[in-house]
Amino acid sequence: MHLAWQNLLHAEFEKQGIDFTYKGKDGRPLKTKDGDVKTWELMRCAEEAYAEGDPIRKNIEFFVGIRNKIEHRFQKSLLVATGARAHALVINYEAEVVARFGGEHSLSSELRFPVFVQSLTPEGVDQQLDLRKKLPAKVRSYITRFEANLTDAVKESERYEYRVLLTPLKGSKSEADLAVTFLKAESLSDEERQDLTNRSRTGTVVITEKQRDIYLKDALAPSKARAAIAARIPFVFQQHHFTQMWKIHGVRPAAGDPSKERTDNRYCLYNAAHDNYVFTKAYVERCVKEIDTPDKFRAFFGKDPIGKSE
Template identity: 45%
Template sequence: MAYARWRHILMESQRHALKAVDEWNCSTGNYSDFLTHMHKAWHYLLHAEFHKAKIDYHYSDPKTGQQQLIDGEPKAWDLDRCLKERFPDNRDAVRLNGELFVALRNKVEHRYEHNLKIATGGRAQALVLNYEQEMVAHFGTEFSLADQLRFPISLQALTAEGREQLQAAAKKLPKHTRDLVAKFEAAIDPAVREDLRYDYRVRLVPIIGSKTDADLAINFVKLDELNEEERKIMVEAGRLGTVIEKTKHVEVADKDKLLPGRVASLVEEQLIFEFSVQNEHAKMWRRLGVRPVSGAADPYATNAKYCVYSEAFGAYVYTPDWVKKIVREIGTIEKYRAFFGREPRMKKVTPFPKQAGVPELGIAQQRSKSA
């Protein structure tokens, strides 16, 4: 089967990208080879995009308007020119990330490769992720390399002692190399320097607790899916650079998990109307997609923030966050009407006979007294 030329160019781009990641992850890999292969990967990727879009990506003679030739072949744009054409905004984080590595490729000294690899790790991660996203955006998910790449196993970076060694190594870079990065980034808007597309930094936190079949070795947390308190903790930990060295954990089955009846009781305590398992709770987890229906092929396919499947009991149990979410969703009469399309059932209060000298009791007091 004959493929279009852009596809052949893209295949060559992918070959270099995979080779680059192999160089990075291999303990004996060469950093300059990583730079060279990622340079070529991006170069071929953008050429493939231009070719598919029928954009002429060759230099022209300013006098004649004819294509410039090298050994009889048209001279194609270099990567720096390709980045400028693809990302015309000179403040674009993807473009700036690529331009930094174009500059670094010409400044690598063999004896300082390891130090430079450490100092630019987050930016290199962004370079690879940007490449994957750019490729998928233009050519579709069938060209994704995600299923061919794995998270590397590391020793040093996962301990406090290792972190100190990495920081010390980064400080050993020669002044002219440090200056190159410093001067390059001094001209960049601070907001762009913090953009994950320019510098992709992650925090590794060990996952403790029971495991499900849906768990992967690496799970990504999206800040927009966290509540305000959780997001604040995550962002602050990211700024402080906190390293968790050791966690002592005693496994307790279904710790802090709630059965549906308990969920309903906790919710109702915070409302002025009734909330039951059958009338409200079941409808809410269905509509909000918190868990699959009973008998589903994959009972573990839950939103783990709110609900998990207990294999020991063969039932679904819920988290305190689920209680909070229910109250946020339907905690007022107006919200209840909007969600269920009906009027709530107001709590019934049985009045006590009024006795002389005894003040009337509120709802909560009456419930306590009657209990």
């Protein structure tokens, strides 16, 4: 995943016109010992692509830091200790590929994302605990120190640590051993919902979209988010520019979409009380980074920027 993430962000920088090569004092690209141009490593890429407090960035930084601290023989112990974070690393990657390059590049048809589960027997749990104890002290210390510096918001984010609780379903084999089908509640008619209720355990899961807490201290109304971006760049940045950006980024549904709460909650949230959307400071940072030079602005909007003094 380390190399996959690095290649993904390199591709994004290339699309944005961002130079991600290291330069010498003479301004020329530095070379590796093999003669290749030296490009940004993953940590540097994450710093450029995501705001400081972004859970995705912290998840990447966690695995970059741990990469060189573990020996192959401790791999099982590491999986037990960091499985939920590994979930997030893979799921975040899939989400970013689709968000940045479109659904045609989704890996969902190629990969089956792993789900690490605790054993359901006392013996299995004991084995899991024993594996945790075998993790080298330097790695346990690294994990403790790293997470001590995280905010509660990051630690509780599913984009930093994706935890799943498995509950066994009791019942006859013919009932419990069926393949599971996932359906969205909003796509079902009243008759279909009632039919599923009557059939009880049939291997079908009805998904109801859960509204997320929108009362964040960094939430900004669209006009204020636009103004915050405009204040950080040397070009005219109007509301239609901002609208174009969130549409391209896909951080919120289009007008008229019935699933108003289905946003990218790193950047945008739906306010049910006022029936509108608010944007996070992390989204302001992302927008600024993508259009703060003439070349970036031109690459994003397809036209030259207008200076504020013009």
